[in-house]
Every structure is written in structure tokens, then in C-alpha cells.
Amino acid sequence: MNSVPRTIFRPIRGIVPRYGAAILLAGLATIVRFASDSMLPPGFPFLTFFPVVILSTFIAGRGPGVLCAILSGLSAWYWFIPPFHSFHADRPVLTALTFYAFVVAVDIALIDGLLRRQQQLVANQRQLSEMANHQTLLFKELQHRVANNLASISSMLRLQRRRIEREPGSALALVDSANARIELMGRVHRQLYDPAARQTALTDQIGQVVRQAQDVAGATHVAVTVEAVDARIAVDRMMTLMLLVTEVLTNSIKHAFAEGQPGQVHLTLSRIDEGRLRLTVADNGRGFIEEDQSSARTKGLGTTIIRGFASQLNGTLYVDGSNGVTTVVEFPEDLD
Incomplete structure (x- = not known):
């Protein structure tokens, strides 16, 4: 995109300078009017004052332009409108002053409107430039995430294929499970890459993902509560986090x-210390014991996927099944 245009004039900064x-x-x-008085025919008291009113408005703004117009009008009235050196007011004088006031008011209004319009144009151009840069970055992130998601799906299908080879009778259930995971992944993907998601609080984003997971699983009987700090997480890592949440x-x-x-x-996302977060998902279900090596919760595909997502977040995974199951993942926050 083209560079952002500069303003027509760089205005004088500060109240006193303006x-x-x-x-x-x-x-x-006033000095120029005195110097040129002998060269001008009678009846042009405001001739040198109109340009400075316009210039003042351009370089200093509307307020200084009004002040310059008032001072110029008083100077012209006192020194260049007969009777000279007085503020005598009669109908011709008031008519001339009214004409002057009307002209400078129109000049100031037009110039001020032009400058404001141009400033708005610059602001809009800057916003469009930022949006274009953001869209470019988002597209690159999207490409990267799609590639990662396809790789995850490929790995998941390979694992399912191995299980089907070992247990042919479980093929239908495993295909249904894979289909549900892929559908949920698609929903999360659409949610996070919706432009409106940038303005959505993290707690609400996690809540939406939780509802989608419940919907796909048909789990209306399970109540899920969500508490989350306002953490800084890049979109790419946010996708991994949300997929981890749905899998757990x-x-x-x-x-x-x-x-x-x-x-x-109960799902919580808390800040352990500066730059580090803790995700905790705790249920009040049946739990499991460490010695139960045949447990589907400890050896299943879901657990493998959870470990993979935790690793992608550069996090550590801890699971406690003594009282319900509590899954804890600690991972770094994005500080940039």
C-alpha cells in the first residue's frame, strides 16, 4: 500500500507560538498596509489583512486565525477607515466591517474544514495501511496454522489407522471420533480467525470454544465454568491453546x-508470574489411578494429542487422577 500522505501544512505547535x-x-x-497606503486608491482598508488571516488559519489553526482576523479588523478600522485614528461607527463603516467579518469568517471556515478533512483523510489512510499490514500478517499466520492443522490431522489419522489394524471392530467408532475432532478443529479455526475475535475477551473466546466442544460431544449434562486472566497470546499459539482446551x-x-x-x-487460566501462564481443567468425575495402565484416559489418542499440544506451547503437562481428573499445563505468555 502507498505510504500515508503528509498533512498540507505542518501546523505550529503549542498555544503560545500559535x-x-x-x-x-x-x-x-498593518506595517505593509502603512507602507503601501500611498500606492493604493481609497476604499481598500482590508487589502493586506485578508492574506494574513488565511495564512494564520493554515499554519496555526482556527483559533489563531480568528484572533488575527479580529486584530486586523481593529487595525483597519482605527487607521485606514475614515475618520482615521478613531473607532467611529456609522452606517458605511459598519457595512464595511460587516463585509470584512463575513469574508474572513467564510475564509476561516473553509480553511479549517479543509484542514480537518485532510487530517481525517490522513488518519483513514493510516488506518487502512495498518489494516492491510494486519491482514497480511493474519494471512501468513493462517497459512501457517492451516499447515499445522493438516499435519495434526494427518498424525491423528495415522494413529487411528494403527488402532484399527489392532482392533478392526473399533473402526467405525474411531472414524466417528476422528470426524468429531476435525469438525471441532474447523469450528475453532473459524472462530479465532474471525476479525471480530480480536475484540473479544479471552474468557469469552474460551467460553465459545467450550460450548462448541459440548455441542459436538452432545454433553449438555456436563456443566463447565470458565475463568481466565486477560493474557497476551498470539493468534497462532491461541489456536493451539484452544485445541488443547477442547481435547482436555x-x-x-x-x-x-x-x-x-x-x-x-472447572477451567481456569491464571498467571503464575510475569510471563508464565497455567491452564487448569478439573472435573469431578470418576478419576483414575496411576497403576491403571489400561485406562483409556492415560493411553488413548486424546492423551497423545494433549501431550502434543502442550509441547507446541512449550509447556509442561501434569495430570492428577486421584480426585476426579485435574490436567495442568504451564506455558509461557507472549510478552511482545
């Missing part, structure tokens, strides 16, 4: 409760 410039220009116009939650829904049994899952 209004000082207006006074200086009004004085300069799906694991709880599938294995923690008997079919139709009411249950509760």
Missing part, C-alpha cells in the same frame, strides 16, 4: 462421567 504567530502576522499586515474437555466428557450422568468441569 497565537503569537497570529499577533505577529496581524502586525506585519472432550477427554473429561467421554471418560469422567457415565453416559447421561451430571458432572462439572
